[in-house]
Amino acid sequence: MQRYFIEKEQLSDQTATLFGDDAKHIQKVMRMGQGDRLICADNEGSAYLCEIRSITPDQIKAEILKKFENNTELPIHVTIVQGLPKGDKLELIVQKGTECGAKAFIPFKAERSISKWADNKIEKKLARLKKIAKEAAEQSHRLNIPDISEPVSIAQLIKISENYHQKIVAYEETAKAGEQHALPELFKKMRAQEKLLVVIGPEGGLSEQEINELTKAGFICCGLGRRILRTETAPLYVLSAASYHFELLEWGE
Amino acid sequence: MQRYFIEKEQLSDQTATLFGDDAKHIQKVMRMGQGDRLICADNEGSAYLCEIRSITPDQIKAEILKKFENNTELPIHVTIVQGLPKGDKLELIVQKGTECGAKAFIPFKAERSISKWADNKIEKKLARLKKIAKEAAEQSHRLNIPDISEPVSIAQLIKISENYHQKIVAYEETAKAGEQHALPELFKKMRAQEKLLVVIGPEGGLSEQEINELTKAGFICCGLGRRILRTETAPLYVLSAASYHFELLEWGE
Numbered sequence: 001m002q003r004y005f006i007e008k009e010q011l012s013d014q015t016a017t018l019f020g021d022d023a024k025h026i027q028k029v030m031r032m033g034q035g036d037r038l039i040c041a042d043n044e045g046s047a048y049l050c051e052i053r054s055i056t057p058d059q060i061k062a063e064i065l066k067k068f069e070n071n072t073e074l075p076i077h078v079t080i081v082q083g084l085p086k087g088d089k090l091e092l093i094v095q096k097g098t099e100c101g102a103k104a105f106i107p108f109k110a111e112r113s114i115s116k117w118a119d120n121k122i123e124k125k126l127a128r129l130k131k132i133a134k135e136a137a138e139q140s141h142r143l144n145i146p147d148i149s150e151p152v153s154i155a156q157l158i159k160i161s162e163n164y165h166q167k168i169v170a171y172e173e174t175a176k177a178g179e180q181h182a183l184p185e186l187f188k189k190m191r192a193q194e195k196l197l198v199v200i201g202p203e204g205g206l207s208e209q210e211i212n213e214l215t216k217a218g219f220i221c222c223g224l225g226r227r228i229l230r231t232e233t234a235p236l237y238v239l240s241a242a243s244y245h246f247e248l249l250e251w252g253e
Numbered sequence: 254m255q256r257y258f259i260e261k262e263q264l265s266d267q268t269a270t271l272f273g274d275d276a277k278h279i280q281k282v283m284r285m286g287q288g289d290r291l292i293c294a295d296n297e298g299s300a301y302l303c304e305i306r307s308i309t310p311d312q313i314k315a316e317i318l319k320k321f322e323n324n325t326e327l328p329i330h331v332t333i334v335q336g337l338p339k340g341d342k343l344e345l346i347v348q349k350g351t352e353c354g355a356k357a358f359i360p361f362k363a364e365r366s367i368s369k370w371a372d373n374k375i376e377k378k379l380a381r382l383k384k385i386a387k388e389a390a391e392q393s394h395r396l397n398i399p400d401i402s403e404p405v406s407i408a409q410l411i412k413i414s415e416n417y418h419q420k421i422v423a424y425e426e427t428a429k430a431g432e433q434h435a436l437p438e439l440f441k442k443m444r445a446q447e448k449l450l451v452v453i454g455p456e457g458g459l460s461e462q463e464i465n466e467l468t469k470a471g472f473i474c475c476g477l478g479r480r481i482l483r484t485e486t487a488p489l490y491v492l493s494a495a496s497y498h499f500e501l502l503e504w505g506e
Binding site: 101226 | 352353476479
């Protein structure tokens with residue numbers, strides 16, 4: 001069933017009201033009418049089954065039939081810090097990472113990032129990524145849309161990392177050296193709702209200097225299996241591993 | 254270091270000989286010359302560190318310095334049966350799935366596959382996918398290039414499945430119902446080098462009829478976490494989970 005994220009103010013006890021792009025999408029793309037059902041999620045952890053009662057081109061009113069009880073969020077909060085990759089790879093990462101349960105994305109101006117965001121383009125780029133995250137969250141039945149922040153420097157990143165329970169950096173050299181136990185050992189220590197920060201390098205990897213600064217700040221180097229993953233594949237590996245560990249293996253339902 | 258897959262016949266005890274596209278790539282793209290080093294892998298489980306000794310436009314001779322000992326293949330063999338997806342999604346699946354360790358890919362003519370391969374296009378499409386798999390295997394330091402077969406019908410698929418130790422089908426309805434323990438329970442039963450067949454539906458999912466036929470043939474329905482994954486994300490989830498389980502959690506190095 002089609003799912004829409006709406007503001008809390010658009011919900012009353014019995015009614016959900018949809019405007020703008022959502023109202024257009026419901027009518028033009030989904031071709032829904034009175035009596036059709038959809039899901040409204042408030043981006044604060046609740047989702048409702050609704051049935052359309054009235055339609056005008058600009059506004060749709062739907063009756064709330066019931067609140068959904070099943071939680072579709074990852075048990076731990078995973079924030080992906082992504083060394084700015086080339087081209088439109090960040091769009092792929094945000095789309096797939098949202099499906100896989102990321103809580104937030106922080107683009108990172110890494111030493112070897114070839115891609116730079118011009119100051120006057122930041123707003124537009126963020127708006128596009130946020131739209132991709134919203135659509136992927138709707139499609140994958142998330143209760144929350146991941147946050148996407150402006151690109152940060154390494155100094156800002158280390159400051160931000162103070163708010164996290166655990167912080168790791170995916171490091172190719174670690175993978176080559178065969179250190180593969182760090183990630184499961186860290187997962188085993190984590191409890192529900194704790195926050196994990198994951199740093200992924202850009203195409204050229206992180207520099208030795210960056211690795212030194214991050215490990216000095218308490219980041220743990222983790223291998224992600226025996227193979228060398230591309231920058232856009234690494235975040236999906238970590239998120240899939242987190243889902244497997246916390247949703248399938250350890251806690252199940 | 255750059256890695257090239259070559260035929261076993263191109264290797265002698267002390268020398269690797271590279272021709273054609275590889276010889277061109279080494280000279281034109283990598284701009285390597287005498288004394289530069291590269292890795293040659295024979296697609297049968299061995300890889301060698303080599304140093305270039307002589308270069309002509311058509312042929313490069315490199316001395317074998319040593320054989321690599323570290324295995325970069327997944328401990329279990331995972332074959333991805335992919336319901337034919339729209340557009341060029343299969344290319345993304347083959348590229349990323351190869352990085353994540355898939356042993357083989359089998360395109361599947363599912364009931365709800367919108368994409369069809371015309372008979373006269375099959376050869377060309379397979380050649381392109383095989384090239385993508387080879388490049389991804391080189392980039393991710395695999396010892397084997399995954400096989401890619403022609404699209405199969407459900408009858409062919411069930412016949413093929415007889416050769417596998419375990420067979421699963423990712424089923425969205427299972428995910429919704431909250432059955433999330435099947436995959437780890439199955440992984441716990443598997444031993445090194447055993448073969449797992451994984452069926453993923455196309456965009457519209459598998460039909461009830463297909464699910465019935467597969468479960469009757471011994472396939473187990475598995476949930477892949479709490480969220481609804483797109484068809485191209487599901488195989489990466491299964492492969493990442495397999496790597497996490499067998500390479501990081503259970504066996505490590």
